[in-house]
Amino acid sequence: MIATVISMFKNKEIRKRILFTLLMLFIFRFGAAIVVPGVNTASLMSGVNSNSLLNMLNLLGGGMIQQLSIFSMGVGPYITASIILQLLSMDVIPYLTELSKSGASGKKVIDRYTRYLAVVLGFVQGLTMMIAFNRSYNIMPNAGVADYLFVVTILSAGSMFLLWVGDQISMKGIGNGVSILIFAGIVARMPSQFTQVFQQMTGGKAGWTGIAMFAVYILVYLLIIVGVVLMQLAERKIPIQYTSSTVQTKKKDMTYLPLKLNSASVIPVIFASSVMIAPATIASFFTQNSFTKALTNFTDMTKPVGLIIYVILTILFTFFYTKLMVDPEKVAENLNKSGTYIPGIRPGTETKEYINQVLNRLTVLGSLALAFIAAIPYLMPMVTNLPKSMGLGGTGIIIVVGVAMETWKSLKGQLTQRSYRGFISKAEGN
Numbered sequence: 001m002i003a004t005v006i007s008m009f010k011n012k013e014i015r016k017r018i019l020f021t022l023l024m025l026f027i028f029r030f031g032a033a034i035v036v037p038g039v040n041t042a043s044l045m046s047g048v049n050s051n052s053l054l055n056m057l058n059l060l061g062g063g064m065i066q067q068l069s070i071f072s073m074g075v076g077p078y079i080t081a082s083i084i085l086q087l088l089s090m091d092v093i094p095y096l097t098e099l100s101k102s103g104a105s106g107k108k109v110i111d112r113y114t115r116y117l118a119v120v121l122g123f124v125q126g127l128t129m130m131i132a133f134n135r136s137y138n139i140m141p142n143a144g145v146a147d148y149l150f151v152v153t154i155l156s157a158g159s160m161f162l163l164w165v166g167d168q169i170s171m172k173g174i175g176n177g178v179s180i181l182i183f184a185g186i187v188a189r190m191p192s193q194f195t196q197v198f199q200q201m202t203g204g205k206a207g208w209t210g211i212a213m214f215a216v217y218i219l220v221y222l223l224i225i226v227g228v229v230l231m232q233l234a235e236r237k238i239p240i241q242y243t244s245s246t247v248q249t250k251k252k253d254m255t256y257l258p259l260k261l262n263s264a265s266v267i268p269v270i271f272a273s274s275v276m277i278a279p280a281t282i283a284s285f286f287t288q289n290s291f292t293k294a295l296t297n298f299t300d301m302t303k304p305v306g307l308i309i310y311v312i313l314t315i316l317f318t319f320f321y322t323k324l325m326v327d328p329e330k331v332a333e334n335l336n337k338s339g340t341y342i343p344g345i346r347p348g349t350e351t352k353e354y355i356n357q358v359l360n361r362l363t364v365l366g367s368l369a370l371a372f373i374a375a376i377p378y379l380m381p382m383v384t385n386l387p388k389s390m391g392l393g394g395t396g397i398i399i400v401v402g403v404a405m406e407t408w409k410s411l412k413g414q415l416t417q418r419s420y421r422g423f424i425s426k427a428e429g430n
Contacts, residue, residue: 014174014414021173024165025184031161032069032188036154038147040139041068068139070158073129074185075178077122077156078163081114083267090324119160126155174414175407183403186396194218221397224373228401231369234261236362238355240340257335257342259359262366263325266398268317269374273395276301276310301378310378311371318367319360328356373398 035041089100089110096113099106130151134140140147166177173180197217202210237256279299300306332352341347345354374395 011415014411017172017174021169021180024169024173025180028071028162028165028181028184029188031071031158034070036068036070036151038140039068039151040141070154071162073122073125073155073159075159075162075166075181077125077159078114078118078178080121081117085110085114085117115163118163119156122156122159123152126152175403175410179403179406183400186400224376224397225401228373228397229405231262231366232402232405235259236358238342238358240335240342243339243341257331259326259362261362262370264318264321265402266395267321268314268370269395269398271317271321272310272313275313276306302381307375307378311375314371314374315367318370319363322359322363326359328352328359331355
């Protein structure tokens with residue numbers, strides 16, 4: 001691994017890409033420190049620390065919601081728009097379905113629509129967020145319509161600027177730009193999180209007991225990272241064989257169809273969180289009464305009932321999104337078109353049923369593992385004396401580990417490609 005890193009920095013093109021990515025991340029973190037004008041962030045900071053929901057959003061946003069920076073919404077509107085159009089492209093709107101099957105040209109059109117929708121969603125999200133924050137924490141006293149429009153425009157423009165930064169990273173840097181920005185936001189928050197946990201555990205009369213507890217906290221954190229890595233790498237390899245293979249070459253021509261344990265990645269967690277957050281957000285616009293209080297308590301993930309609902313939704317959304325990502329019928333059709341088959345399984349319907357059966361079994365294990373990791377931030381404060389704001393960030397770890405692994409694969413792929421080009425150039429020269 002060390003040799004690979006050294007060879008990457010020796011490669012001029014990859015070194016430029018890495019430095020460009022670091023420059024874009026510096027711009028991202030610099031903008032994250034710029035506070036939206038005309039907003040009282042002091043009351044918001046105390047509110048975020050006492051509200052578990054806001055604290056979770058603040059953790060995933062790299063602390064930008066707490067200080068209400070111009071990048072507070074991050075690339076969230078674009079992600080939401082991407083998910084919506086992806087779902088609508090699954091035989092819901094025929095026009096979008098045709099575009100999704102039209103190759104690169106169709107994807108460009110869908111991406112353009114996604115950006116248009118992201119602008120609208122960004123404006124709606126910003127307006128909703130500012131109204132809710134102002135009603136709860138009075139961050140904009142005596143604010144009028146023009147004041148709201150001014151702040152929301154800044155937040156929407158900041159989100160779209162971040163999307164442009166992500167595009168630049170994708171084209172001139174390393175990895176997926178949007179994923180890198182989310183990764184940077186979460187990682188930037190981790191040092192302050194560890195510092196707060198250390199102060200909480202070792203403060204007062206805790207002494208060596210507190211230090212030992214903090215060491216256990218770090219150990220559990222590392223174990224969660226190992227578990228996430230194993231979950232991301234785990235896959236079931238279904239052997240497939242070419243129909244043109246003879247008996248002598250059968251073993252050599254044997255390849256595999258990989259099915260990941262967690263094909264849905266972190267999307268089910270985002271879906272489940274959105275469903276749980278929506279009722280509390282809507283209730284904040286109305287006068288508090290017994291119904292709104294009951295609704296808020298019922299969807300509070302820091303309480304047993306809300307956590308159970310959250311886990312169930314995560315499992316259900318994992319099955320739903322896995323079916324969208326991996327269609328057994330299309331996989332069986334592609335195998336048939338490419339002249340391959342699964343040994344012992346007839347092509348066509350039997351292949352589809354077999355892949356569907358294997359995928360369901362994998363999804364059961366994957367959904368349970370994903371739900372457990374996602375529930376850890378809310379479960380830990382229930383069984384320990386940690387405050388709700390200092391729970392282990394399971395969702396954040398999934399995102400960080402996934403992005404880190406994909407970026408590493410991208411770097412290795414670029415290095416291998418450059419090595420092949422150099423080899424071919426030398427061969428042609430000779």
